[in-house]
Amino acid sequence: MPVDNVSGTNNPYASTHYTAKSNEKNTLTITSYIQLLATQLRNQDLTNPMDNSEMMNQMTQMAMVQALSSMTETMTASSAMSTTTYIAGMVGKEVTVAITEKGAYGTETLTGSKVGVIESVNLTGSIPTFRIKGDDTDYPLSYLLGIGDVTGSVENGDSSGENVDGGNTGDGDADQGETGSVS
Numbered sequence: 001m002p003v004d005n006v007s008g009t010n011n012p013y014a015s016t017h018y019t020a021k022s023n024e025k026n027t028l029t030i031t032s033y034i035q036l037l038a039t040q041l042r043n044q045d046l047t048n049p050m051d052n053s054e055m056m057n058q059m060t061q062m063a064m065v066q067a068l069s070s071m072t073e074t075m076t077a078s079s080a081m082s083t084t085t086y087i088a089g090m091v092g093k094e095v096t097v098a099i100t101e102k103g104a105y106g107t108e109t110l111t112g113s114k115v116g117v118i119e120s121v122n123l124t125g126s127i128p129t130f131r132i133k134g135d136d137t138d139y140p141l142s143y144l145l146g147i148g149d150v151t152g153s154v155e156n157g158d159s160s161g162e163n164v165d166g167g168n169t170g171d172g173d174a175d176q177g178e179t180g181s182v183s
Helices: 030-042 052-088 151-155
Strands: 094-102 108-122 129-132 144-147
Touching: 030 052
Parallel strands: none
Antiparallel strands: 094 108, 094 144, 108 129
């Protein structure tokens, strides 16, 4: 008798991975480093003590790691503030957003674009989102294709941001700005 789906997944090619979250047991902090150093000094061989330059090198490396960690946190906070300021300033502006479709294995495919005026911004989630007038979809900032009506550029594959045919492809109505498939 044949046995199907022994692995517990329907797709044997789907990539799955596990990433451990950092906590006090798997993250080296300055406190844990000092405790480790004290234990190392306490249990060192008295006939062959640790070299002072080696200890200074380790302390310098730990200070550098802590400084880089602090700088990374500062840059992340600064980037988040810039994104928040940018998206909040977009309220009332006409934009072109990407319309996507979920494909196989969770991939998203660009199927078209929509022109509308940003009506509201939601800053409560981990990723800021916006809504355009007449649409209940929350679009992340990464779906923003351009400011204004750039549907002609999207349809023709032009990445310069200029409308290739020189005309406005929409009729000016934000609710009717949806286009067909992108080629």
